[in-house]
Each structure stands twice: as C-alpha cells, then as structure tokens.
Amino acid sequence: MSKAAEIDIASVSKVYGTTTAVHAISLKIPAGSYCCFLGPSGCGKTSTLRMIAGHESLSSGDIRLGNVVITDFPPARRGTAMMFQSYALFPHLDLVDNVAFSLKMKGVQKEERRAKALEMLKLMQMEAYATRRPAQLSGGQQQRVALARALITDPEALLLDEPLSALDPFLKIRMRAELKKLQKTLGITFVHVTHSQEEAMALADVIVIMNDGRIEQAAAPRTVFEKPATAFVARFMGDHNVLSGRVTSIDDGIVTLTVPDGQIFSVRDIAQEIGKSIDIGIRTDRVRLEPASEKSLGFQGVVANVEYRGASVKITVIGAGSDDFTVVVSDADYFTKPVSTGDALSLSWAMEDVIPLGRLSA
Numbered sequence: 001m002s003k004a005a006e007i008d009i010a011s012v013s014k015v016y017g018t019t020t021a022v023h024a025i026s027l028k029i030p031a032g033s034y035c036c037f038l039g040p041s042g043c044g045k046t047s048t049l050r051m052i053a054g055h056e057s058l059s060s061g062d063i064r065l066g067n068v069v070i071t072d073f074p075p076a077r078r079g080t081a082m083m084f085q086s087y088a089l090f091p092h093l094d095l096v097d098n099v100a101f102s103l104k105m106k107g108v109q110k111e112e113r114r115a116k117a118l119e120m121l122k123l124m125q126m127e128a129y130a131t132r133r134p135a136q137l138s139g140g141q142q143q144r145v146a147l148a149r150a151l152i153t154d155p156e157a158l159l160l161d162e163p164l165s166a167l168d169p170f171l172k173i174r175m176r177a178e179l180k181k182l183q184k185t186l187g188i189t190f191v192h193v194t195h196s197q198e199e200a201m202a203l204a205d206v207i208v209i210m211n212d213g214r215i216e217q218a219a220a221p222r223t224v225f226e227k228p229a230t231a232f233v234a235r236f237m238g239d240h241n242v243l244s245g246r247v248t249s250i251d252d253g254i255v256t257l258t259v260p261d262g263q264i265f266s267v268r269d270i271a272q273e274i275g276k277s278i279d280i281g282i283r284t285d286r287v288r289l290e291p292a293s294e295k296s297l298g299f300q301g302v303v304a305n306v307e308y309r310g311a312s313v314k315i316t317v318i319g320a321g322s323d324d325f326t327v328v329v330s331d332a333d334y335f336t337k338p339v340s341t342g343d344a345l346s347l348s349w350a351m352e353d354v355i356p357l358g359r360l361s362a
C-alpha cells in the first residue's frame with residue numbers, strides 16, 4: 001500500500017452559477033487520519049469531497065496531497081480514490097472485473113490486474129464470491145466490493161461519500177466497525193462524508209462540521225462534544241442546550257447573562273461588553289433537578305414533556321427563554337423524585353459546565 005498523505009485544503013471555494021456552495025475553506029487533514037465531514041443537507045460537504053477527488057473543479061483555492069498540488073490533476077492521477085454512495089458497480093461484470101476495472105483503464109495486463117483484484121477481494125474477505133455479479137450480493141457485500149475497487153489503485157487517500165447510507169441499521173453499525181478497522185490496517189487517510197453525528201463520532205479522528213459552505217469547527221470528536229465552538233455545533237451535535245441572552249453586568253470576572261425570564265451567571269470571561277448578545281451551552285446530562293445554590297446556576301421552569309428511555313429519562317422544560325430546555329437524568333435519579341408534565345421544577349448546573357459559544361452578535 002502507498003504511504004498516507006496529508007490533505008491541505010487552502011482557501012477553497014466552489015460556486016455553481018449564483019450559489020456559493022463552499023466559501024473559501026481552509027483545512028489540513030493529517031496523514032493517516034480518519035476524517036469525517038459532517039453537516040446538514042446542502043452545507044457543501046459533498047462538493048468539498050468531490051473537489052478533493054477531482055470530480056468537481058475548484059472555483060478558487062488549492063488542494064495539496066502530500067507535497068503535490070493536485071488542484072488541476074484529473075481524478076486518476078491524484079493519488080486519491082473515491083467510493084460512491086451507490087457503489088457504482090458494473091452489473092454485467094463479475095467481481096474480479098469490477099475490481100480490476102481501473103487497472104484495465106490504465107492498460108495493466110489481464111493476468112496482473114486479475115491477480116491484484118483477487119488480492120483486493122481477499123483483503124475484503126470477498127474472494128469466495130469472485131465470479132459472482134453485483135446483483136447476486138447483499139448490500140454489505142456490494143460495499144466491500146466497492147471498497148476493493150477503490151483500493152486497487154493504492155491510493156494515498158480514500159474518499160467516501162455517504163458510504164453507509166444504503167445499508168440497514170444493523171449492517172450500518174457492522175460496516176462502520178469494518179471501515180474503521182480497514183483504515184487502521186491500511187494506515188491511509190480516509191475522508192468520509194456523512195450527515196450522521198453518531199457515525200462521525202464513532203469513526204473520526206477529526207470531525208469537520210460544515211454549515212452553509214463554511215467550517216464551523218474541525219476537531220477530535222471529544223473536543224467537538226465537550227467544547228463546541230459555536231451555537232450551531234452545540235445544537236447540531238445534540239445533547240446540549242443553547243441559551244441566548246444579553247450581558248447585564250460584569251463583576252470581578254463574573255458575567256451576568258439575562259435571558260428572557262431568568263438569570264444565568266458565568267464565571268468565564270465570555271463577553272466584555274454590557275448589552276452584547278451571547279450564547280452559552282449546557283450539556284443535557286449536566287443539569288440537576290435541584291435549585292441553584294450560590295455555587296451553581298439555574299432557573300425555574302415548567303415540565304413540558306417526559307420521555308422514558310430505559311437507562312435514562314429525558315425531561316423537556318419551558319423556561320429561561322427556551323421552550324425545549326432538555327435534561328437527561330439517570331432512571332435511578334428520576335424515579336427517586338419523578339416529575340410530570342405541568343410540574344414546576346428547579347434546575348441547576350455547575351458554573352464550570354457552562355460552555356461559552358462563539359460568533360457573538362452585537
């Protein structure tokens with residue numbers, strides 16, 4: 001296998017007619033890492049992947065793979081390989097010929113390309129099916145063949161566009177583990193586009209969260225979850241409450257934030273100006289069902305909904321300017337003091353659990 005290569009995306013934009021799909025993004029994807037592009041539909045993740053692959057031209061900027069600027073290279077000369085969402089296997093060819101296809105295009109002799117294709121099918125544990133056609137395989141097996149076909153060119157980076165979306169939920173989780181294992185075995189850079197937070201968290205060394213053609217945050221899954229950079233990231237990753245308010249006083253480093261019907265205090269220097277709007281995040285599992293003390297923060301609200309989830313219970317609360325402030329407590333904690341819809345309750349959390357979120361507005 002080839003060596004892994006860093007992918008350097010420098011100020012890359014993509015404009016389609018009047019739509020700017022990607023706004024001058026810059027990102028370095030470390031060599032040998034598993035990188036997931038995550039974001040809502042239309043945020044520009046597929047356009048970015050296709051520009052790395054060479055299936056879409058750049059409107060501006062440059063892309064480097066290792067030491068080589070590949071911006072103007074055709075797909076086959078880039079050192080990348082792409083696996084498509086639909087797998088794009090040829091129905092009339094058997095698996096060996098499907099996998100060997102790109103070598104045939106390169107003029108590699110039949111014996112040599114068939115031997116290499118069998119080696120790749122073996123890597124994906126599909127050699128027993130070598131003479132079958134794609135229609136005679138399950139979804140998971142087709143995916144393995146598509147992977148074998150992408151890997152036969154010894155790419156430095158493998159690009160995967162929603163690779164698990166065609167699979168049923170059970171297979172999705174199994175193939176997810178196989179992808180991760182394959183990336184570790186090969187050691188090459190994987191770039192995987194997904195709209196599933198869970199998938200990105202499970203697979204990635206680096207998650208790149210995109211919104212409206214821009215990168216909101218690029219970091220390790222734990223950083224993204226524990227320190228979301230913006231309100232968008234906190235909301236999109238889920239399991240966080242986002243409260244917005246105005247700074248009403250700053251005293252000795254303690255910022256007082258006033259939300260429409262309550263007060264939240266933060267010890268951190270999250271905004272310097274009185275009157276400025278700010279967003280803060282609080283994890284749903286860090287909220288306690290007890291009144292705030294001097295050392296903690298909180299508000300009083302009214303229970304809007306209670307959802308039993310087995311090991312935990314999710315309580316939705318109206319208050320502090322939010323109509324869906326969410327608290328997740330363990331089943332044990334909940335059942336010692338259950339609450340129902342319409343009950344008034346006090347919520348609190350520790351000051352250190354307040355996450356200041358970026359992109360402040362005036």
Ligand SMILES: Nc1ncnc2c1ncn2[C@@H]1O[C@H](COP(=O)(O)OP(=O)(O)OP(=O)(O)O)[C@@H](O)[C@H]1O
Pocket residue numbers: 016017019020021039040041042043044045046047048195
């Ligand atoms: N060939 C095209 N011509 C015109 N506009 C396009 C083209 N391809 C994408 N777009 C637009 O660019 C924006 C980004 O699209 P892109 O496919 O990159 O998003 P995405 O995040 O991958 O979305 P999805 O998850 O739905 O695939 C969208 O507004 C889309 O409509």
